[in-house]
Amino acid sequence: MQRYVLTERGKLLVAMLIVLLLVLPAIIIFVRSSPETNNWDEPVPKSTPDLIQLLPAAPENSNSDSNNPVNIDLDAGNMFFMFSPETQTTLDSNTTSAIGQLLTSPKNTDTSKIAVEIPQLSDDEAAVLTTAITNALSTHGVPLTDVVFFVYQPDQDIKTYKINIAFQSAS
Numbered sequence: 001m002q003r004y005v006l007t008e009r010g011k012l013l014v015a016m017l018i019v020l021l022l023v024l025p026a027i028i029i030f031v032r033s034s035p036e037t038n039n040w041d042e043p044v045p046k047s048t049p050d051l052i053q054l055l056p057a058a059p060e061n062s063n064s065d066s067n068n069p070v071n072i073d074l075d076a077g078n079m080f081f082m083f084s085p086e087t088q089t090t091l092d093s094n095t096t097s098a099i100g101q102l103l104t105s106p107k108n109t110d111t112s113k114i115a116v117e118i119p120q121l122s123d124d125e126a127a128v129l130t131t132a133i134t135n136a137l138s139t140h141g142v143p144l145t146d147v148v149f150f151v152y153q154p155d156q157d158i159k160t161y162k163i164n165i166a167f168q169s170a171s
Contacts, residue, residue, distance in 0.1 A: 070098040077107025078166035083132070084159055085125035091136045099165070100140050107167035114147045117164040119154035133163070 006014070072079040079102045081095045091099075102108075114137065118129055134144060148168070154161055 070095050072098055072102055074101065074105045075107075076166075077102070077105040077112075078164065080162055080164045082160050083129060083163050084161070085121060085128045086159055088132065089128055090132050096136045096139060099136050102165065103140055103142070105167060109167075109169075112146075112167040112169055114142065115150060115164075115166050115168040116147060117150045117152055117166075119158075119161040120151045121154075121161075129161075129163075133165075 070079065070081040079098055081091075081098065083091070116133055118126070118133075120126075121129065130149065134147065137147060138144070
């Protein structure tokens, strides 16, 4: 029986192949998933197609507060409010109260889900926003399994974002 021995050059070649096989796919996945580099691939959509269309448009003449406008349309089962993740970590009492009012909508059925449309933000800002929303919903006894988040592409240089909440029939 004959034994083979790797030379230093052979060991280096094997190590380079292993690194190439492990690191190269990781770099490709990272680059392809990074939104900043998608300009050479396919353009980032202005908004999430089809999903945002499921959310009804917010009404023009609804309950509103001049400091933080909260608009509710109980018949349509939707509302919107403004949120700034740079200055807010929770929803104000007016918005939390409005969510409670929204839950009385006739569109809130046993089979409906709560669709929340939020802007695409950095991970930290998105965590602040989603935590604030889920905390407000849970204060009204809404299970997180009934909440679905949709992401839209916000305009550049915006610091206060429009958040839409609507009831969506489960299909």
